[in-house]
Amino acid sequence: MYDMKALYQAKSVADAVALRLAHPQAQIIAGGSDVLVQMREGKRAGAELISIYGLDELRGVSMEADGTLRIGSLTSFSHITRDPLIQQYVNVLGEAVDQVGGPQIRNIGTIGGNTCNGVTSADSASTLFAYDAVVELTGPDGVRRLPIQEFYIKAGKVDIREGELQTAILISRESYENTFGHYIKYAMRNAMDIATLGTSVNVRLSADKRTVERARVAFGVAGPVPLRAETAERLAAGKTLSPDLADDFAAAVREDINPRDSWRAARDFRMHIAVESARRAFVEAVHLAGGEL
Amino acid sequence: MEKHIMQYQTVHFNLNGKDVERTVDVRASLTDMLRGDFRMTSVKKGCEVGECGACNVLIDGEAFNSCIYLAVWAEGKHIRTLEGLLGPNGELSDIQQAFVEEAAIQCGFCTPGFILTAVEILESGKEYSDAELRKLLSGHLCRCTGYENILRAVKKTMYRRLGKSF
Numbered sequence: 001m002y003d004m005k006a007l008y009q010a011k012s013v014a015d016a017v018a019l020r021l022a023h024p025q026a027q028i029i030a031g032g033s034d035v036l037v038q039m040r041e042g043k044r045a046g047a048e049l050i051s052i053y054g055l056d057e058l059r060g061v062s063m064e065a066d067g068t069l070r071i072g073s074l075t076s077f078s079h080i081t082r083d084p085l086i087q088q089y090v091n092v093l094g095e096a097v098d099q100v101g102g103p104q105i106r107n108i109g110t111i112g113g114n115t116c117n118g119v120t121s122a123d124s125a126s127t128l129f130a131y132d133a134v135v136e137l138t139g140p141d142g143v144r145r146l147p148i149q150e151f152y153i154k155a156g157k158v159d160i161r162e163g164e165l166q167t168a169i170l171i172s173r174e175s176y177e178n179t180f181g182h183y184i185k186y187a188m189r190n191a192m193d194i195a196t197l198g199t200s201v202n203v204r205l206s207a208d209k210r211t212v213e214r215a216r217v218a219f220g221v222a223g224p225v226p227l228r229a230e231t232a233e234r235l236a237a238g239k240t241l242s243p244d245l246a247d248d249f250a251a252a253v254r255e256d257i258n259p260r261d262s263w264r265a266a267r268d269f270r271m272h273i274a275v276e277s278a279r280r281a282f283v284e285a286v287h288l289a290g291g292e293l
Numbered sequence: 294m295e296k297h298i299m300q301y302q303t304v305h306f307n308l309n310g311k312d313v314e315r316t317v318d319v320r321a322s323l324t325d326m327l328r329g330d331f332r333m334t335s336v337k338k339g340c341e342v343g344e345c346g347a348c349n350v351l352i353d354g355e356a357f358n359s360c361i362y363l364a365v366w367a368e369g370k371h372i373r374t375l376e377g378l379l380g381p382n383g384e385l386s387d388i389q390q391a392f393v394e395e396a397a398i399q400c401g402f403c404t405p406g407f408i409l410t411a412v413e414i415l416e417s418g419k420e421y422s423d424a425e426l427r428k429l430l431s432g433h434l435c436r437c438t439g440y441e442n443i444l445r446a447v448k449k450t451m452y453r454r455l456g457k458s459f
Contacts, residue, residue: 002363006298007319009365036322036361037342053366078355102432103410104349104358191431192344 002036003045010052013138013167019050021140021163026050028165030074030113033105058112058167061085067173073112073136073166077124078103080111090171092181092202092285096127099185102192112166115151118158118225125152125226126200127183129218131171139164152225179204179214180288182281186273188264196265197221199277203285205241210291212236215249217278222257222270231255232278241291250279306367308333309377323359323367324348327374335375335405339434346433349406350374356410356432375405378412388412388450395446399437407433411447420455423448 008023010016019026026048029035038044052058058074061083069089071080077097080086086094100106100114100123114122115135128148135151137144140163148169151159160166181202187193198220204213215236218228232252239245259270286293300319305312308331315330324341327333327350336359339347343361350359351373378386385393388411398404407430414421414429421429426444435443452459 001318001320001325002322004320007300007363007365032361032363033343036363040342051363051366053363054368101343102346103429104346104356104432105343107355107357108343108362191428 002039003042004039004049005046006048008048008050010050010055013055013057013165016050016052016055016165017138017140017163020165023048023050024162028052028116030110030116031076031108033101033109034113034117052165064170067177069171069173069176071111071169071171073168074110075112077106077109077111077114081106089176090127090131090179090181092183092200093124093127093131096123096183096185096198096200099123099183105192111169115148115169116158116160116166118152118154118156120155120223120225121195121198121221122226123183123185123195123198123220126198126218126220127181127202128169128171129226129228130181130200130202130216131179132175134170134172135166136168136170137161137164138167143167145170149228155224177204180285182284182288184277184281186277194264195220197259197270197273197277198226199274199281201278201281201285203236203282203289203291205286205289205291209289210241212239212241212245212286215282215285217249217253217282219253219257219274222259222274224260227256227258229253229256229278236282241286241293243293246279246282246286246293249282250275253278302365304365304368306369307371309373317364319363319365321364323350323357323362323364323372326364326367327359327372333374333376337402337405339402344434345403346406346410347403349409349433351409351413354413354416356413358432373409373412375408378408387453388415388446391446391450391453392443395442395449397438397442397446403433403435403437407435407443411450414447415451415454418455420451420457426451 008019029049058072081094081098114124133148179202183200185195186197201217203215220226235252236249261267303316305314327336337347339345341360343358348360449459
């Protein structure tokens with residue numbers, strides 16, 4: 001038995017919005033792999049829950065008319081990894097969420113829950129930052145869309161307003177088209193562990209595969225919320241591929257990251273692995289894109 | 294602290310091939326319901342925070358830790374536990390037999406969970422490498438066997454079902 005005061009089960013998105021307004025103090029529960037664990041730990045003891053787990057309309061990946069990839073907020077990690085659209089256009093996202101927890105956690109955990117938690121270590125978040133994802137929220141006044149960078153306010157706090165719930169994550173065609181990416185999770189164990197550092201890089205090369213048209217790199221656990229290393233991105237843009245470019249790109253990430261000391265790792269160590277992970281992820285992304293360094 | 298509101302709900306689902314229904318306290322986990330209301334005692338209470346895999350069951354063919362799954366979410370689902378693998382006269386299934394043959398069991402507490410994940414792996418009909426199998430089995434903790442025999446039992450059954458030699 002969970003120590004909960006009440007459970008409200010939403011029957012539709014509109015119903016969920018109504019429940020949010022009627023019970024503003026209640027906690028939304030999607031897959032529950034964080035919320036239910038926190039209840040067991042006593043952190044949310046006596047809480048009221050609004051369950052949105054039954055809303056199948058929020059599951060699945062689709063492509064909108066303008067080429068935008070739409071990921072329903074309740075899509076599980078394992079379904080994202082197996083999805084043909086994800087595999088074709090943003091394979092790195094499927095690769096990243098395939099490193100969350102273990103197999104059973106990936107069957108219950110959702111991308112909406114992963115982002116709404118607001119934690120910097122979320123395996124999906126760095127890739128979503130690197131692709132300028134847009135968060136869709138549905139509330140009493142309809143749909144609101146905002147860049148994921150603005151969705152994260154501070155550690156553990158995201159911009160979900162009264163009556164709202166997250167309904168989708170969107171990635172525009174302009175952002176994903178002709179890109180190839182790689183994610184590196186640095187953790188102590190290969191499974192059932194939280195990232196010490198997460199690094200997601202994606203690149204778009206010129207038609208002759210010799211020049212970087214665009215490079216993007218984002219980190220989890222390199223600051224209180226996920227973040228982009230834009231100095232490195234600017235440095236690589238328009239440059240000819242060379243082994244030095246990978247080193248320079250990697251070294252430049254130090255300008256923008258600000259990791260902390262924690263029991264998991266020291267700041268200096270995180271700085272070190274951020275540079276090395278950026279280099280390796282950049283090299284792999286370039287190879288995936290058909291380039292040579 | 295405020296007292297919780299007594300709330301019950303009738304849940305209809307299919308358990309090991311049989312349609313069932315129960316009226317449950319909404320605070321119950323799926324583990325609570327399967328053990329308490331249906332005597333499915335293969336579903337073990339281990340860590341109860343989704344880390345050890347001892348409570349693993351198959352829901353619509355996918356593996357889930359039933360300790361962090363609300364009982365009321367079972368509505369309309371097809372749920373399988375280890376009990377559902379037995380033949381009509383209690384015969385062991387091939388994967389259970391392989392666990393016996395390979396000595397993939399010592400205390401047995403993790404075994405039902407491991408076997409149901411193995412069923413999901415085997416029912417995909419795919420051939421996996423050792424590295425892939427290790428990753429697919431990584432949501433379970435075993436403190437006795439050291440995992441090697443478990444890996445061997447799953448691999449052996451995978452090859453047998455694919456009609457290949459092991």
